[in-house]
Amino acid sequence: MATVTLTLNGDVRTASVPPETTLLRLLREEFGLTGSKLGCDVGDCGACTVIVDGKSVNSCLMLAVQADGRDVVTIEGLATMSRLHPLQQLFEDKGSLQCGFCGPGVIMSAKALLDENPDPSEQEIRDALAGNLCRCTGYSKMIEAIQAVARDGRGEPAKSAV
Amino acid sequence: MHNFAYIRPTTLRDAAAQLGKEHGKVMLLAGGTDLLGEMKDDLRVPEKLVAIRQLRELQGIRPGRGGLRIGAATLLSDIAESAPVREQAPLLAMAAETVGTPQIRNMATIGGNLCQRPRCWYYRNNYPCFKHGGSVCYSVTGENEYHAILEGGPSYIVHPSDTAPALVALGATVRISTGGRERGVPIEKFFVGPRQDPARENILQPNEILTEIEVPSAPAGSKAVYVKEMVREVWDFALCSVAAMVTTSGGIVGDARIVLGGVAPFPYRALKAEAVLKGRRLDEAAAAAAGAAAVDGARPLSKNAYKVPLTQAVVTRALLSLA
Ligand SMILES: Cc1cc2nc3c(=O)[nH]c(=O)nc-3n(C[C@@H](O)[C@@H](O)[C@H](O)COP(=O)(O)OP(=O)(O)OC[C@H]3O[C@@H](n4cnc5c(N)ncnc54)[C@H](O)[C@@H]3O)c2cc1C
Ligand code: SF4
Ligand code: FES
Ligand code: FES
Numbered sequence: 001m002a003t004v005t006l007t008l009n010g011d012v013r014t015a016s017v018p019p020e021t022t023l024l025r026l027l028r029e030e031f032g033l034t035g036s037k038l039g040c041d042v043g044d045c046g047a048c049t050v051i052v053d054g055k056s057v058n059s060c061l062m063l064a065v066q067a068d069g070r071d072v073v074t075i076e077g078l079a080t081m082s083r084l085h086p087l088q089q090l091f092e093d094k095g096s097l098q099c100g101f102c103g104p105g106v107i108m109s110a111k112a113l114l115d116e117n118p119d120p121s122e123q124e125i126r127d128a129l130a131g132n133l134c135r136c137t138g139y140s141k142m143i144e145a146i147q148a149v150a151r152d153g154r155g156e157p158a159k160s161a162v
Numbered sequence: 163m164h165n166f167a168y169i170r171p172t173t174l175r176d177a178a179a180q181l182g183k184e185h186g187k188v189m190l191l192a193g194g195t196d197l198l199g200e201m202k203d204d205l206r207v208p209e210k211l212v213a214i215r216q217l218r219e220l221q222g223i224r225p226g227r228g229g230l231r232i233g234a235a236t237l238l239s240d241i242a243e244s245a246p247v248r249e250q251a252p253l254l255a256m257a258a259e260t261v262g263t264p265q266i267r268n269m270a271t272i273g274g275n276l277c278q279r280p281r282c283w284y285y286r287n288n289y290p291c292f293k294h295g296g297s298v299c300y301s302v303t304g305e306n307e308y309h310a311i312l313e314g315g316p317s318y319i320v321h322p323s324d325t326a327p328a329l330v331a332l333g334a335t336v337r338i339s340t341g342g343r344e345r346g347v348p349i350e351k352f353f354v355g356p357r358q359d360p361a362r363e364n365i366l367q368p369n370e371i372l373t374e375i376e377v378p379s380a381p382a383g384s385k386a387v388y389v390k391e392m393v394r395e396v397w398d399f400a401l402c403s404v405a406a407m408v409t410t411s412g413g414i415v416g417d418a419r420i421v422l423g424g425v426a427p428f429p430y431r432a433l434k435a436e437a438v439l440k441g442r443r444l445d446e447a448a449a450a451a452a453g454a455a456a457v458d459g460a461r462p463l464s465k466n467a468y469k470v471p472l473t474q475a476v477v478t479r480a481l482l483s484l485a
Contacts, residue, residue: 002168019168019211042199043266055239055268061195062269065168066213109264130396131263
């Protein structure tokens with residue numbers, strides 16, 4: 001077993017897991033945070049996207065032990081009890097998702113983009129979403145939502161962002 | 163994934179001390195984007211993983227003798243965005259930018275990119291072929307549309323790395339550490355073809371660590387481009403790619419480096435195409451002649467003949483964009 005201590009959505013958390021546990025399994029099975037989805041498990045689909053030390057990564061391709069000592073933000077870290085994150089709100093308002101399976105990953109990729117680049121061009125948004133597959137929508141309403149958040153200057157970092 | 167022991171050393175020396183003499187038993191873990199995929203499919207079942215991503219000795223982009231020194235554990239996203247790389251070796255930044263997805267580039271290291279294993283589906287599905295120590299290549303009579311058209315045999319893999327052709331074109335040197343001693347190897351000598359060793363793609367021994375890549379600054383008067391052709395519009399491995407760097411003076415090509423990815427078991431230097439260009443003006447006729455010369459000697463398999471005209475066109479187009 002290996003001990004992993006990380007900052008998860010602003011709180012320091014520790015778990016003891018076998019070394020072959022991926023970060024995605026740690027999040028879903030040890031911490032019960034099932035917002036990050038298991039799609040392909042090989043880096044193709046982006047449903048498992050989380051933000052580690054400010055950068056979007058595929059949590060299915062990272063070992064939990066590789067996240068030791070690092071800052072991890074998942075979709076659960078975005079909303080507060082009373083308020084959705086602007087990205088979540090605009091995705092809702094614009095009907096950007098259909099089945100929703102890709103949503104948490106897409107929103108985390110969008111958040112990583114806006115944290116670094118608050119005023120992205122449409123091409124920059126498309127590039128940032130290149131690793132997130134959606135089988136239902138045509139991406140355009142997601143892009144509209146992200147542009148709307150950027151325009152409002154509301155892509156503010158979550159509480160735990162560095 | 164099978165169980166393994168996980169070690170996270172704090173110095174390069176401690177990492178090296180963990181390594182043994184047998185391939186596959188103790189393995190280095192950098193970003194893990196390739197190795198973890200292999201382990202999930204039981205292609206690799208190491209007893210021990212030695213994490214190297216955090217090693218200070220392997221980090222960062224520093225000025226070096228006549229160019230840059232890039233630590234093997236530097237992330238591809240940091241290389242693609244690096245101002246010194248964009249300035250001094252833009253070809254490398256362009257190639258790094260085309261790798262996979264943003265998430266992959268945020269995890270993947272350049273050392274891992276050079277050492278990644280082939281994507282041949284027989285290999286990835288654990289068929290007992292040359293790459294798994296067997297003595298047959300299933301692609302020859304099988305599904306070979308994505309396989310090699312140049313330098314194939316007995317294995318017909320294509321080298322999957324996007325940064326490798328760029329680094330060969332730039333004339334980079336890789337530094338390799340063996341038990342505390344370091345040596346430099348020109349990157350062209352780092353990769354090996356299947357005739358030399360059908361089971362592996364480079365010279366690294368199990369007890370060796372790639373530590374650094376020395377990248378000379380692109381010569382004055384040079385222009386470079388990386389063009390990657392894929393099945394889809396967004397991320398994928400290259401069907402074929404070309405890293406081209408052309409140095410002209412007074413409108414005449416003095417030097418040209420043309421290196422192909424996705425078509426041979428190693429980054430393939432198209433020497434004949436380079437020769438065609440030297441001493442000429444880079445115009446449409448010259449670019450077309452170089453395109454044709456680049457695929458001279460190509461021997462496609464049953465289902466990948468399309469790669470010959472494709473590669474020819476991609477080389478021609480790449481060169482014209484530099485004219
Ligand atoms: C969805 C997806 C898309 C991809 N698309 C592309 C693409 O378009 N182009 C491309 O080039 N690649 C692509 N890749 C392959 C990708 O894994 C590599 O590009 C990546 O750079 C590997 O780096 P890593 O640090 O993750 O390596 P790891 O997975 O950690 O290691 C890979 C191998 O190299 C060895 N190794 C790593 N570092 C060293 C070192 N310093 N010294 C000695 N050995 C070492 C490891 O032991 C292992 O065998 C893709 C991968 C995925 C999953
Ligand atoms: S091309 Fe190489 S990896 Fe693929 S089946 Fe043939 S020997 Fe194996
Ligand atoms: S589940 Fe991680 S990329 Fe698909
Ligand atoms: S909304 Fe269904 S996969 Fe994107």
